[in-house]
Every structure is written in C-alpha cells, then in structure tokens.
Amino acid sequence: MVGIKDDFCIEELICCESFQQYCLGTSLADQILWDEWIEKIPHRKTDFEEAKKIVNILNVKQGSRLSQIKDLKEGIKYRNAFVEKIELGTEPNLNHKRAYLKYTIGIAAAIVAVLFLYFYSNPYLKDKNTPNIFKHYSSGMAVRRTIILSDGTVITLAKESSIQLDDAYDTGKRELWLTGEAFFDVKHDTAHPFIVHTSFNDVKVLGTTFNIKAYPNSKTTETSLIHGSVRIDSKSNPGNFVILKPNQKVVSNNQSETKDESVTKEYKVSVLQTDSFSKKPEETKWIRSRLDIDNLPLSAIAQKLQTWYGIEVLIADEEVKDYRYSGTFENETIVKTLEALQLSYPFKFEIENNKITIKK
Incomplete structure (x- = not known):
C-alpha cells in the first residue's frame, strides 16, 4: 500500500x-x-x-x-x-x-x-555515468513468453505480465518483482535464495517449481506449489507467513485493510485441483503444451517451440535441421522439452542472452 x-x-x-x-x-x-x-x-x-x-x-x-x-x-x-x-x-x-x-x-x-x-x-x-540497473521483461499481448535467467532459472510469463530485476541478480542476489502471472522453474542454489516480490507478498524459495498469479487489479494473489518448498511473507502484516508443501495453493486477500490479522485469516491454503484427463494442476494449465510430432524435422519443431513458448530458437548446424522426430511431449518448460528430444538424437543446445541455439 x-x-x-x-x-x-x-x-x-x-x-x-x-x-x-x-x-x-x-x-x-x-x-x-x-x-x-x-x-x-x-x-x-x-x-x-x-x-x-x-x-x-x-x-x-x-x-x-x-x-x-x-x-x-x-x-x-x-x-x-x-x-x-x-x-x-x-x-x-x-x-x-x-x-x-x-x-x-x-x-x-x-x-x-x-x-x-x-x-x-x-x-x-x-555519478551521471551510472547505468540503468533495472532489467525489464514483458509478455505484452503474447499468450506467453519464456525468460531464461543467467543462473538457469526458467520463467514463463502469461499474457500482460512482466518481471523486473537488476544487475545484482547475476552476482547472486536472486530477487525479482512480478506483475501478473508467471510459472517459475527455479535453479537450486542453497547459498542464494530466490525471492519473488509482488505488491502484497514476498515468495522465498531455494529451488522449486511454482506458479504465481498477482495481477494488480485482482482481489487476490495466488501461489501454487508444484515441487519443492516456498514461504510466502505478508507485506501488510510483517511477521505473518505461510509455508507451502508440494501440491498446495495459498490465496491471500489483496484488499484487506485489517492489520494484525492471523495467518489463518490472511491466507487460505488448499490442495491443488487436478485436471481429470491429464492429472496436472488446473493452476498450470495455461503453461502446459501437448506437442504432437509426426516425423517432423527439427527445424519445424524449433519453430513450433519458438511460437508456443515465446523465445527465439536458432539452429546453428544444417545437419541438425534434418533430424526427424515422432512422439508426444507434454512439459512445463521449453528446456525440459529439448532435453526429452535429446534422448533420440545427440544434439546440444546453449542458452545465452535469452536465446536458445541448437548445435550438433
């Protein structure tokens, strides 16, 4: 506030x-x-x-x-x-x-x-020569956009969402600010906790997979934990926090003006509801992709991945473009999809400047 x-x-x-x-x-x-x-x-x-x-x-x-x-x-x-x-x-x-x-x-x-x-x-x-230390990534009107940070953390932004971080992130201060909704696959680092700031809560983790929904005009903020452990700290009531276990979700009221609320009143914890067909949490449905491939070359698959995940995918070697695949993939991030494809053919991929390059 x-x-x-x-x-x-x-x-x-x-x-x-x-x-x-x-x-x-x-x-x-x-x-x-x-x-x-x-x-x-x-x-x-x-x-x-x-x-x-x-x-x-x-x-x-x-x-x-x-x-x-x-x-x-x-x-x-x-x-x-x-x-x-x-x-x-x-x-x-x-x-x-x-x-x-x-x-x-x-x-x-x-x-x-x-x-x-x-x-x-x-x-x-x-110091007039001090550079602008803030980095800003936004999905705009795109359905989703994938951001891969320097430590290997993969963030997928939903439509009209954004994150902001500064250069200190690259030196171990793993903090960022979220507006909107995002799915996080955080690289584990015990020495450097990962913190997501929203307007009403701070979410602290070491290495885990979770989803945060924190749009500015929404009455609530939702945090859904898939793997690992997260702690949600209240900004309106310092000292109030809740720790989630896998397959749990917490909803907090953004419009409450009451101070010194108890944890049970401020946070509502429930079990994640799963889709009857996929058995995956409903809260991450927007991020999941079912990629059906029928004897397609890697060049065509790379284009599909680029369109779906909202991140540039380049193929550096001509020979790699002709590798052909068949199968069905359903993964939360583009990194996991590429790792699954590697099981069929021995290619490599590198991530630099939020761009993926596939090589032989």
Whole structure:
C-alpha cells in the first residue's frame, strides 16, 4: 500500500519519499507499487503526472531540509483551511489573501528545497555515468513468453505480465518483482535464495517449481506449489507467513485493510485441483503444451517451440535441421522439452542472452 488516499493533493505526493524514489527510478519496489496504484484510480492520472513532473524538474537548493518541510506542512495546512473557507462562502479579508499568497510561495520554495536535498543526497544521481540497473521483461499481448535467467532459472510469463530485476541478480542476489502471472522453474542454489516480490507478498524459495498469479487489479494473489518448498511473507502484516508443501495453493486477500490479522485469516491454503484427463494442476494449465510430432524435422519443431513458448530458437548446424522426430511431449518448460528430444538424437543446445541455439 502507498499510504496515500485516493483524494490526495499534489503536495502530498511530492513530499512522499516513496513517491520521490519512484520518480527517480531508484527503487524498483516503489516503481511497481506506484504504477499499480495509479492504475486503480485512472481519474487522478493527470494530477499524478503533474506531481511526477515537478519531482523530476525541480533542482534548486533553499534553506535546511527540516525548516522547509515544516514550512511546507504549515503551508499545506493553511491552504486547506483557506479552501474550506471559500467552500463555506466565507469571504477572506485582505490579510488572509496576503497570508495565503505568502504560504503559497512558501510551499513552492519548500518543495524545491526538499526535492533538491533528496536529489543531492541520492547516490544514484551523484555519478551521471551510472547505468540503468533495472532489467525489464514483458509478455505484452503474447499468450506467453519464456525468460531464461543467467543462473538457469526458467520463467514463463502469461499474457500482460512482466518481471523486473537488476544487475545484482547475476552476482547472486536472486530477487525479482512480478506483475501478473508467471510459472517459475527455479535453479537450486542453497547459498542464494530466490525471492519473488509482488505488491502484497514476498515468495522465498531455494529451488522449486511454482506458479504465481498477482495481477494488480485482482482481489487476490495466488501461489501454487508444484515441487519443492516456498514461504510466502505478508507485506501488510510483517511477521505473518505461510509455508507451502508440494501440491498446495495459498490465496491471500489483496484488499484487506485489517492489520494484525492471523495467518489463518490472511491466507487460505488448499490442495491443488487436478485436471481429470491429464492429472496436472488446473493452476498450470495455461503453461502446459501437448506437442504432437509426426516425423517432423527439427527445424519445424524449433519453430513450433519458438511460437508456443515465446523465445527465439536458432539452429546453428544444417545437419541438425534434418533430424526427424515422432512422439508426444507434454512439459512445463521449453528446456525440459529439448532435453526429452535429446534422448533420440545427440544434439546440444546453449542458452545465452535469452536465446536458445541448437548445435550438433
């Protein structure tokens, strides 16, 4: 939660440190949180953009941070009282008008000072050569898109879903932020836990297979565990968490405003329901593919995989293109499908820059 009501005034946004970090692009968590919040109140988008613009352009230093914040808060308070008088039909006298003008100027000066000091003290802005550390992957309107991370973790995004991570992921800090729905096949690494952040929960694992459904406008967030173990930590009630076992699913209420809820009230745990025909969990039905192959060359199979999983597949050797296969495959990820095909012919495949290359 952003901690600001839907009837906010622009000054409130500008003075909010979380909003400042969002505007400056220095906090990925704040970026996702504010983007999702503004989607819920589209009628305030113009005011939201105005506040964002002010944060990004002001860079003048005046006075100390504490005194300017004090002036700003007093100015906002007086402004609100002044507006109330106007709405009640009370005609302000000349002194009131002068005072209002004084505090209006004070507000502008305070905003300038607060934002400058924030900019000045922010480490990301001191070095203009600092690159944008965030990586963003989105499925857009595609039915699904596969992302293979540097540690071998395979993520399949559902339609209109995205993940964001920074360069620290490659150095062992395996954290990312999810908006929408995704299926995760996490590479096991005891020394480096894998953490998925959503707006309402943090999901922590070591190496496992699970599905998260966390669309911004949904009333609930769902986490379904296929293999391994995951822990879901509440953001609204720190200290509340639940640990899932294989073939379990947890549903949490995104719209609950109640603090200090018990774990049993905040999280509803149930057994995964399976499809009567495939015996696979219903929650992962969107990710499964039944690939029927009848004497097809690998070149045609590669095209099918590329279309279905949403990841580029290249064949480097001409001879490999002519390998022919027959059979039926049903797997959760493209990596498992290729590994199954390797049982028939001795080809190799490499993954680099989120691209799969098949070689002899």
